[in-house]
Amino acid sequence: MIAINFPAPDFKIVNEAGKELIFDRFRKKYVVLTPEEWVRQNFLNYLVKTLLYPQSLIGIEKEILLGEMKKRFDIVIYNREMQPWMLVECKEMNVPLSQQTLEQVVRYNMVIPAAFLTITNGVNTFCCTYSSGQQWRFLEELPGYPERS
Secondary structure (H helix, E strand, C coil): CCCCCCCCCCCCEEEECCEEEEEECCCCEEEECCHHHHHHHHHHHHHHHCCCCCHHHEEEEEEEEECCEEEEEEEEEECCCCCEEEEEEECCCCCCCCHHHHHHHHHHHHHCCCCEEEEECCCCEEEEEEECCCEEEECCCCCCCCCCC
């Protein structure tokens, strides 16, 4: 498990028609503030402010096809050549991360191959990559963003 020290939140939150909305600076719009969205926004904040991942190379809620099913993954971080480098699946804080959560992001990785797969619920975070012999290897920390691919 990877320990994450999230930066202090500096989000713009508004109430509109009885719903709490948070400004997503990546999508440049207000979105409904669900428990999963809270985790996603805090994790994005950590990637950009603490790990210094380039905000311009991060995609949010991109749609993919798994067979005939349309799915959306939470976060993709691209390398400088605009190839997927890391996929991130977020769950709300009270949802335990399980084998099923990892299998979900592995399925997404079959469609969008990335070097790193990360799952987080804001409390627990795991990141893995392929090691030799096509085995997943869990990392002790999130990788630094590559200057070159």
